[in-house]
Amino acid sequence: MDAVRPVFYVSDGTGITAETIGHSLLTQFSGLRFSTDRLPFVDSADKARDAARRIRSAGEAVGLRPVVVNSCVDPELNRLLAESGALMLDIFAPFIAPLEEELGQVRNAHIGRAHGIVDFDIYHRRINAMNYALAHDDGVKPDYSEADLILVAVSRAGKTPTCVYLALHHGVRAANYPLTPEDLESERLPAILRQYRSKLFGLTIDPVRLHQIRQERRPDSRYAQLDTCRREVAQAEAMLRREGVEMLSTTHASIEEIASRVMEHLGINREMY
Amino acid sequence: MDAVRPVFYVSDGTGITAETIGHSLLTQFSGLRFSTDRLPFVDSADKARDAARRIRSAGEAVGLRPVVVNSCVDPELNRLLAESGALMLDIFAPFIAPLEEELGQVRNAHIGRAHGIVDFDIYHRRINAMNYALAHDDGVKPDYSEADLILVAVSRAGKTPTCVYLALHHGVRAANYPLTPEDLESERLPAILRQYRSKLFGLTIDPVRLHQIRQERRPDSRYAQLDTCRREVAQAEAMLRREGVEMLSTTHASIEEIASRVMEHLGINREMY
Structure with a gap:
């Protein structure tokens, strides 16, 4: 060794x-x-x-x-x-x-210790964005008019951590919409999302991985069954593809990479805090 | 210009x-x-x-x-x-x-693109820690036995963003306890926290700043009044000092700095994700 x-x-x-x-x-x-x-x-x-x-x-x-x-x-x-x-x-x-x-200037080491200066505006933007993400997590209070973007996916595909990361690091107001079994059966984008097409981004995930994640949350539930995961993921991917919503698999991506790709696709350019 | x-x-x-x-x-x-x-x-x-x-x-x-x-x-x-x-x-x-x-080795640029490799274990730890932070936010479901640390402060002093940051970046299970007006009147550490003294860390904040933050959340409420903020902060600081709980002011600190100082004080050493 x-x-x-x-x-x-x-x-x-x-x-x-x-x-x-x-x-x-x-x-x-x-x-x-x-x-x-x-x-x-x-x-x-x-x-x-x-x-x-x-x-x-x-x-x-x-x-x-x-x-x-x-x-x-x-x-x-x-x-x-x-x-x-x-x-x-x-x-x-x-x-x-x-x-x-x-x-054409000598650096002044003291003025800018990274993460040392606190700009109240930036702090505010981060906190407000995070409060927004938490208030708009899992479709609890779906007013998307102020959202910078809306992540759409089945339950446990990675929406919440991505939204919180986007809020904390970029001050982006990221909401998320969890596709319910009813949405998936309807095969169409839920009505509430249709007016916000330009803000939508879909996440998908390998069904076996989803099964593992759900299994930890609600062991041996119908919700966690591999069959359920396979069906939901297939339905969600088909629907998002049909509706022309860009999609990314979270299976092999870090939270940072998902966040970065979502911002790039939607043309959102924010500094990192 | x-x-x-x-x-x-x-x-x-x-x-x-x-x-x-x-x-x-x-x-x-x-x-x-x-x-x-x-x-x-x-x-x-x-x-x-x-x-x-x-x-x-x-x-x-x-x-x-x-x-x-x-x-x-x-x-x-x-x-x-x-x-x-x-x-x-x-x-x-x-x-x-x-x-x-x-x-004694030539670097292999391809093996380690930062943030490119995804370790399921790490992803899991981050997500679980974040779920923990959200479930234990603002004393909603106070079972602190699994907490790595518990932030104690009056409402809106910076607990939630710090907890979420600690979870996302260090996989730390950070709970938080909001000091209520009743806790503050009692002048003693709330009973539920006493068995977890070694996990406690207090946050405080300039009352004027707190007033501004609360004002945005609930304009012109008793909760947001400058007098209320002054009294709550003074009571909280007196109580935490009396109980020997380490304290940090969040007024001029970034979320990163607060998180870093909390971990340093409690001796929590985790890699950054």
Whole structure:
């Protein structure tokens, strides 16, 4: 068994940027094992010294040099962290010089610690969008006039997590409409959705996977039976295809990928928060 | 008025990694205006050529060289994108060589496109945690035995978005308990929470800000009055302090920062999804 190499995401803020890029980098190496730790809010010399000690010990404990993916901007903190002996990957450093040259300005590390500044407007938009998603989840209160988009699918195909993700990360007002057995029998788009065609996006899913998910929710119910799942998915796909509603299978897609593809198809361009 | 420089986040996947680091970089330059566009799923020569044309036109339209923050791994696609004439910032390139040397392995770009691989276990954990957060939102169904943590605060102090974020991004089962006027009058931790002291974390908020938020939800209600907000916040803070529950103000914190600080304080270490 190979040893597990310690990886630390170190930041003077939340460490989300460091962890995001660090995770992307590590997945490009196969067959190796990593243990990952987040060390957020390292914003003083004392904390940097503590972090360096912890990183060094973790490396000594397994006999492998640790990797530090680091987004601290203060050079003094970075110097203290480097005393850990780890491989230091500073995720901002390589891009600062070319950006400074192109933009004709020296960066000011203090003005924009990622995720550190809070814009009340943005906070508001996220929260309002999330409240909207929760209020319009599973067709409970179907007023779609304010929706940016409406996800249409059978129950448990991935609508709710996608809507919540879209709200939290893009401030998108995402509603969802669960296709009921009655809708599916009718073979037509439910009346309430017809006036919002340009906002619709369909999700589908492998019936076996759907069966597993429903089985966990309501074990051995008619709702969870493989036959029911097969029939509902076939009916939903046929209906959405006939009505010309774009569709995506969630079976092998992450929530991020589903959200990204939905926005791309509907031409919704929002910054990520 | 300065011109608005076009910035593109280009990726063969969702582009989340590129946008995360690109956004962090741009916030380090002040007084400049950027327009940002996400170009996800650029995974063929044709799409790369289309993207390059679009990037070039955007630059020509405003007379400024565009910036491309790029996470495509195929060198041929990168070459085509560079024909846009933009400043190309490849977010993986600077780190690959040092990692390859340290890990003794050549990276395999295809195995790990960030957010491209879907692990059913992870998907499950996220969805289950989110269902948990929604089911345990605002004390509707208070069984906290399975909670990883419980956020305690007055209504509208930021509990729900934090819980949903913790679920989606870390698979953490985060419940929340809204302090009612009765709880606040009693001056003691509600009985239902006492056995879970080690899972508790308090949120507080500036009363003026709380008043604004509540005002939007129930305009001119007693609930939204500034006096009510002032009293509730003072009572909640006094009670949590007396009971020794750690507390954080959400007034100037992003959802990411609140989540990160809560996890750090409670010693919860989970990877980010």
